[in-house]
Amino acid sequence: AQKITQTQPGMFVQEKEAVTLDCTYDTSDQSYGLFWYKQPSSGEMIFLIYQGSYDEQNATEGRYSLNFQKARKSANLVISASQLGDSAMYFCAMSSDSNYQLIWGAGTKLIIKP
Amino acid sequence: EAGVAQSPRYKIIEKRQSVAFWCNPISGHATLYWYQQILGQGPKLLIQFQNNGVVDDSQLPKDRFSAERLKGVDSTLKIQPAKLEDSAVYLCASSLTAGASYEQYFGPGTRLTVT
Numbered sequence: 001a002q003k004i005t006q007t008q009p010g011m012f013v014q015e016k017e018a019v020t021l022d023c024t025y026d027t028s029d030q031s032y033g034l035f036w037y038k039q040p041s042s043g044e045m046i047f048l049i050y051q052g053s054y055d056e057q058n059a060t061e062g063r064y065s066l067n068f069q070k071a072r073k074s075a076n077l078v079i080s081a082s083q084l085g086d087s088a089m090y091f092c093a094m095s096s097d098s099n100y101q102l103i104w105g106a107g108t109k110l111i112i113k114p
Numbered sequence: 115e116a117g118v119a120q121s122p123r124y125k126i127i128e129k130r131q132s133v134a135f136w137c138n139p140i141s142g143h144a145t146l147y148w149y150q151q152i153l154g155q156g157p158k159l160l161i162q163f164q165n166n167g168v169v170d171d172s173q174l175p176k177d178r179f180s181a182e183r184l185k186g187v188d189s190t191l192k193i194q195p196a197k198l199e200d201s202a203v204y205l206c207a208s209s210l211t212a213g214a215s216y217e218q219y220f221g222p223g224t225r226l227t228v229t
Binding site for chain 2: 031032033035037042043044045046047050052091093095096097100101102104105106107
């Protein structure tokens with residue numbers, strides 16, 4: 001069965017510091033995709049970044065990068081130079097070619113301190 | 115490009131009443147999803163449409179929930195009768211098509227409170 005694990009229920013980070021949010025996954029599929037979403041207190045789920053299982057390079061989108069370690073089944077999100085507006089819930093999710101459903105982690109609540 | 119639209123944003127009803135939510139996906143997106151998100155948890159997929167056909171409704175409580183996407187564009191989700199445990203945020207999402215590499219784009223959600 002496919003599973004996403006986010007072990008950090010909450011994190012406090014000082015503004016302008018970099019932050020790493022952990023995500024490990026479990027799947028027996030060879031072809032799959034990993035996603036990170038941000039959910040502010042307003043409730044909307046915002047797509048941040050995608051990594052395909054066959055992508056050799058780590059995905060980057062502006063201040064977001066995905067540290068993909070396939071052998072360890074790890075897909076950590078790195079936010080560089082954190083801002084107050086980064087305070088939100090962050091969800092890691094996965095889908096695969098055998099199951100297009102998004103499997104979600106429990107989320108990490110990130111709070112940026114001024 | 116317009117995003118996923120949902121209405122209403124908030125709804126308060128009493129148990130045993132009925133309620134309906136509306137979703138208009140991003141233009142050209144064939145796949146539409148309805149999720150239920152209980153406070154403090156990740157979203158739970160209720161139903162997935164590909165165009166106007168149902169792909170997966172295995173987690174939809176069919177005795178009280180129904181959904182349709184008649185013309186393969188917008189969709190409605192209905193609850194009848196509502197229970198207290200239905201209090202949640204209902205998220206609609208769309209993607210270009212179904213597949214492991216297609217990101218889903220979400221609407222603002224409808225926050226339902228059942229009293």
